Amino acid sequence: MSLLEISSLCIRYPGASAPAVDNLSLSIATGEALGLVGESGSGKTQTAMAVMGLLPANARTSGSIRFAGTEMLGAPPTVLNEFRACRIGMIFQDPSAALNPYLRIGDQLRRILLEHDLCSRREARERTVQMLNKVGLPDPERQYRAFPHQLSGGMRQRAMIGAALLAEPDLIIADEPTTALDVTVQAQILRLIRELRRESNTALILITHDLGVIAGNCERMQVLDGGSMVEEGATTHVFSSPRTERTRRLLAAAPRLDSIPMVEASGEEPETVLQVENVVVSFAERGGQRLTAVNRMNVRLSRGETLAVVGESGSGKTSLARAVLGLISPDSGTVSFLGRPLESHVRQRPNDVRRRLQMVFQDPMTSLNPALTIRDIVAEPLHVHEPRMTRPDIADAVARMLERVGLGAELANRFPHELSGGQAQRVAIARALIIKPSVLVCDEAVAALDGTVRQEILELLTSVQERSGLSLIFITHDIAVVRQISHRVMVMYLGRLFELADNDALFSKPGHPYTKALLNAVPIPDPAAVSRDEPLAGEVSSILNPPEGCVFHPRCRHAIASCRSSAPTPKGDRNHLVACHRASELDLSY
Amino acid sequence: MRRFPAISSVIRRLKGSRTVMTCLLLLLLIAVVGIIGPLLTPHGYADTDFATRFAAPTFNELHLFGTDELGRDQFARTLLGVKVTLFVAVIASVVSLGIGVLYGATAGLFGGKIDAVMMRAVDALYALPFVFFVILLMVVFDRNFLLIFVAIGAINWLDMARIVRGQTMSLKNRAFVEAARLTGVSTAGIIWRHITPNLIGVVIVYITLTIPQAILVESFLSFLGLGVQEPQTSLGALVNTGVAHMHRAPWLLIIPAGVLALILFCFNFLGDGLRDIADPKYKV
Numbered sequence: 001m002s003l004l005e006i007s008s009l010c011i012r013y014p015g016a017s018a019p020a021v022d023n024l025s026l027s028i029a030t031g032e033a034l035g036l037v038g039e040s041g042s043g044k045t046q047t048a049m050a051v052m053g054l055l056p057a058n059a060r061t062s063g064s065i066r067f068a069g070t071e072m073l074g075a076p077p078t079v080l081n082e083f084r085a086c087r088i089g090m091i092f093q094d095p096s097a098a099l100n101p102y103l104r105i106g107d108q109l110r111r112i113l114l115e116h117d118l119c120s121r122r123e124a125r126e127r128t129v130q131m132l133n134k135v136g137l138p139d140p141e142r143q144y145r146a147f148p149h150q151l152s153g154g155m156r157q158r159a160m161i162g163a164a165l166l167a168e169p170d171l172i173i174a175d176e177p178t179t180a181l182d183v184t185v186q187a188q189i190l191r192l193i194r195e196l197r198r199e200s201n202t203a204l205i206l207i208t209h210d211l212g213v214i215a216g217n218c219e220r221m222q223v224l225d226g227g228s229m230v231e232e233g234a235t236t237h238v239f240s241s242p243r244t245e246r247t248r249r250l251l252a253a254a255p256r257l258d259s260i261p262m263v264e265a266s267g268e269e270p271e272t273v274l275q276v277e278n279v280v281v282s283f284a285e286r287g288g289q290r291l292t293a294v295n296r297m298n299v300r301l302s303r304g305e306t307l308a309v310v311g312e313s314g315s316g317k318t319s320l321a322r323a324v325l326g327l328i329s330p331d332s333g334t335v336s337f338l339g340r341p342l343e344s345h346v347r348q349r350p351n352d353v354r355r356r357l358q359m360v361f362q363d364p365m366t367s368l369n370p371a372l373t374i375r376d377i378v379a380e381p382l383h384v385h386e387p388r389m390t391r392p393d394i395a396d397a398v399a400r401m402l403e404r405v406g407l408g409a410e411l412a413n414r415f416p417h418e419l420s421g422g423q424a425q426r427v428a429i430a431r432a433l434i435i436k437p438s439v440l441v442c443d444e445a446v447a448a449l450d451g452t453v454r455q456e457i458l459e460l461l462t463s464v465q466e467r468s469g470l471s472l473i474f475i476t477h478d479i480a481v482v483r484q485i486s487h488r489v490m491v492m493y494l495g496r497l498f499e500l501a502d503n504d505a506l507f508s509k510p511g512h513p514y515t516k517a518l519l520n521a522v523p524i525p526d527p528a529a530v531s532r533d534e535p536l537a538g539e540v541s542s543i544l545n546p547p548e549g550c551v552f553h554p555r556c557r558h559a560i561a562s563c564r565s566s567a568p569t570p571k572g573d574r575n576h577l578v579a580c581h582r583a584s585e586l587d588l589s590y
Numbered sequence: 591m592r593r594f595p596a597i598s599s600v601i602r603r604l605k606g607s608r609t610v611m612t613c614l615l616l617l618l619l620i621a622v623v624g625i626i627g628p629l630l631t632p633h634g635y636a637d638t639d640f641a642t643r644f645a646a647p648t649f650n651e652l653h654l655f656g657t658d659e660l661g662r663d664q665f666a667r668t669l670l671g672v673k674v675t676l677f678v679a680v681i682a683s684v685v686s687l688g689i690g691v692l693y694g695a696t697a698g699l700f701g702g703k704i705d706a707v708m709m710r711a712v713d714a715l716y717a718l719p720f721v722f723f724v725i726l727l728m729v730v731f732d733r734n735f736l737l738i739f740v741a742i743g744a745i746n747w748l749d750m751a752r753i754v755r756g757q758t759m760s761l762k763n764r765a766f767v768e769a770a771r772l773t774g775v776s777t778a779g780i781i782w783r784h785i786t787p788n789l790i791g792v793v794i795v796y797i798t799l800t801i802p803q804a805i806l807v808e809s810f811l812s813f814l815g816l817g818v819q820e821p822q823t824s825l826g827a828l829v830n831t832g833v834a835h836m837h838r839a840p841w842l843l844i845i846p847a848g849v850l851a852l853i854l855f856c857f858n859f860l861g862d863g864l865r866d867i868a869d870p871k872y873k874v
Contacts, residue, residue, distance in 0.1 A: 327768055346771055354774045367765035371787035371870055380783070381773035415870040428769070435773065 009063035035218035039450035089164030095156035106144030154185035187521035187535035212523030253451035255480030279333035293319035308486035316495035358432035364424035422453035511578035610863035627669030682804030685743035690750025698758025798861020
C-alpha cells in the first residue's frame with residue numbers, strides 16, 4: 001500500500017508556453033526513500049509544493065495527489081492543515097529563509113505540536129528540547145531559547161530537520177536540503193537524515209540536482225526533465241544502466257572524484273605569471289574588531305596552469321582573488337605580474353597590466369549590465385583598450401569572440417535577461433577573453449549552473465586554455481570540479497593555506513587532515529560506493545575569533561597538544577606544501 | 591564618442607507605444623497653443639470690459655471660453671495659465687534632473703564622508719518650512735514672478751537626490767560595475783554607461799510624480815496670494831477664481847480645471863509608458 005500516490009499531475013501557469021509539471025505520476029511506500037532529480041525548471045520543486053498545497057494561486061492543476069487515501073489536490077486549507085507538519089514534514093533549501101527571524105527556535109518548533117493539539121504545553125517543550133538534542137544541536141536548552149540568526153547555517157538546517165520530524169510525520173519532503181551548505185556540513189546533515197529515518201521508518205522524498213546525494217540516500221529514484229518524468233527505477237539500476245539519453249547525460253555531467261582530469265600537467269618548468277607574497281587582507285568590523293580574511297598567503301601561478309582554490313565559506317578564497325585583481329587593497333604583501341610588483345588597487349594599475357588580469361563572476365545575471373546589449377557588453381573592453389579599432393573591426397571581433405564561446409551571432413542584439421544562465425556565463429567569459437588576458441580568475445563561475453551546462457563551460461575554459469596558454473585561478477567549493485580541471489590545488493581554511501599540491505597528489509595522498517575530510521565529504525554519484533569515514537565534526541570556527549594554535553584543531557581528530565598552542569607553517573617541497581604539525585607522521589593516502 | 595547605450599533601443603520602443611506617443615503629441619499641442627496663444631485671439635489677457643462680465647462661452651466677439659468677473663477674456667487667460675503652468679513643470683523637471691540626479695549619483699558613488707556631508711545638506715534643506723521659506727524670499731527679494739520658480743525648484747530636487755543616491759549605492763556594488771573596473775573602464779564611463787542607464791526607470795517615474803506636485807504647489811501658492819500676481823495668472827489661480835463663481839458661471843471653473851487635469855493625466859501616462867520603455871526587460 002503506497003503512502004503517497006501522485007497520478008497524472010499537471011501544473012500550468014497562465015501565459016507560460018509549456019506546463020511546469022506534465023502528466024507526472026509517482027508513488028512512495030511507507031518507510032521508502034525516493035529521489036527526485038532534475039535540472040532547474042524540471043518541475044521537482046513544483047511537485048513538492050503541490051503535495052503541500054503551497055502552489056501560488058494562479059497555478060492551474062489537474063490529476064490527483066492522494067496521501068494515505070485522502071485527496072490533497074484542491075483540498076481546502078482545513079484538510080491540508082491536518083496533514084501539513086503532522087503527517088508530512090518539509091525541509092526547505094534555505095534554512096535562514098524558512099525560519100522566522102523574530103521567533104525563538106524553540107517557540108517556532110513547539111508551535112507545530114501545539115497547533116495540532118498533539119500534547120500539553122509542558123510536554124511540547126520537553127519534546128522540542130529532546131528533538132533539538134536528537135538532531136545534534138549542542139546544548140539544546142540554550143538553542144531552544146536562541147533566535148535563528150544566532151545559529152550557523154548548518155545548525156539552522158538541523159533545527160529545520162527537527163521541525164520537520166517533531167510531529168513524527170509519515171513522510172518528509174526535503175527540497176535541496178543541503179545545497180546551501182558547505183560540503184562538510186552537507187555530509188553531516190545527510191548522515192543525520194539517514195540515521196533519523198532508520199530510527200523512525202519515515203518515508204522520504206529527496207529533491208536534488210546532485211546525483212551524489214541521491215546515490216547515498218535513496219533506494220528508488222525518478223529523473224525529471226521539463227516537467228515530465230523521463231526515467232524511474234531502483235537507484236542502483238538507474239546508475240548502472242540508464243535507459244534514456246537524458247539520464248545518461250545527467251550521469252555523465254555529475255562530477256566525480258575518481259574521474260580523470262580534463263587537463264594534463266606539462267613536463268617542463270613554465271614561466272611564472274603571477275606571484276603572491278605574504279598577502280594579508282582584513283576588513284574592519286563593527287565594534288573596532290578586524291576580520292583577517294587572508295593571512296600571509298604565498299602562491300605562484302605559471303603560464304597555462306589552472307590553480308584551483310578550494311575552501312568552505314569564510315576560507316578567504318574570494319578575498320584572495322579580489323586582492324590579486326585589485327578590487328580590494330591588501331593590508332600588506334605584494335602581488336607581482338611577470339616579475340613586476342603591481343599597484344594594490346586596480347584603478348592605479350596601468351591599462352596594459354589591467355587587461356592581463358580578468359575575472360568571471362559567480363552569477364552571470366548580476367555581472368552583466370541589464371541595460372546593455374550583448375554586443376555592447378562584449379565590445380566594451382575593446383573600446384577601452386583598442387581605441388584605434390574602427391567600428392566594423394570591433395563588430396567583427398565581437399562576432400568572432402561570440403562564436404568562439406559557442407554563441408550564435410543572433411544573440412548579439414539581445415539583452416542579458418533574455419539569455420539562459422549558461423549563455424549569460426558564456427557572454428561573461430567572452431567579455432573577459434576579448435582583450436586576451438594572461439590570467440583569468442573564475443570565482444565560483446560554474447556554481448550557479450546546472451550539471452550539463454557546467455560541463456560545457458568547463459570544457460570551454462579548458463579548450464581556451466589549451467589554445468592560448470591562459471592561466472586560470474579557479475575558485476570553488478566544489479571539489480569534484482577541482483579534480484576535473486585543475487593542475488594544482490590550494491586548500492584554504494579560515495584565511496590560511498592548509499595544503500598546496502598537484503591534482504593527482506592531492507587526491508591520492510592528501511597531506512592535511514582537513515583535505516582528507518573535504519574529500520570524504522563529497523557525495524559520490526555511485527550507489528555502490530561504500531560510505532567513507534565519519535564526516536568531519538563541528539563547523540568552521542568564527543573567523544572573527546579564530547582558535548589558538550592551528551585554527552583547525554577543534555575539528556581535527558588527529559590534534560595533539562602542540563596543535564592547540566602553536567600554528568603550523570606550510571612545509572614540504574614546492575610541489576606539495578602542507579601546514580600541519582603531524583604531516584610527516586600521518587598517512588592519509590587512499 | 592559612443593552613443594548613450596540605451597537611447598537607440600528606447601527610441602525604437604517609443605515608436606511602438608501608442609499611449610506614450612498620444613500623450614507626447616497632446617502635451618506638445620497644448621504647449622504650442624499656449625505659446626502662440628496671444629496670436630489666436632483679439633483679446634489681451636488683461637483687457638477688462640465691464641459691459642460683458644460673466645459672459646458664457648460664445649463666438650460673439652470671440653469669447654470662446656466666456657469672460658470672468660472683470661469681463662476679461664477667459665480664453666486668453668487660460669492660454670496664459672497653460673504657459674505659466676507648463677513653465678513650472680519644465681523648471682521642476684530641469685532642476686530635479688539637473689541638480690537632483692547629479693547630486694544624488696555623486697553622493698552615492700563616492701560614499702563615505704562626501705556622501706555624509708552632501709546628504710546632511712539635503713536634510714537641512716528639508717527641515718526648512720516651505721511656506722516660511724517662500725515668505726522669506728518674498729520679503730528679501732520683493733515680489734517677483736521668478737521667485738516662485740526658485741522656491742519650487744529648491745524643494746523639488748531634494749527627493750530626487752535621495753532616491754538616486756540610494757539606487758546608485760546599490761548599483762555600484764553590483765558585479766557588472768566591478769567587471770567594468772577590471773576591464774579598465776574609467777569612473778566617468780562607469781557612471782555614464784553602467785550607472786545612469788539603470789537609473790533611468792526610477793528617475794522617470796520620479797519626474798512624473800514631481801511635475802504634478804510642482805504644478806499643484808504653484809496653484810497652492812497662488813491661492814495663498816504668494817504666487818503669480820494679477821493680472822498674470824496660472825491654471826491654479828484660474829481654478830481658484832472659478833470656485834468663487836461656480837454657481838453663477840460654472841465655465842470659469844470647468845474649463846481651466848479640465849485643462850489642468852488633462853495636463854496632469856498626460857504627464858502621468860507618459861511617465862508610466864516611459865518607465866516601461868526604459869526597462870529592457872519590458873516587452874513592447
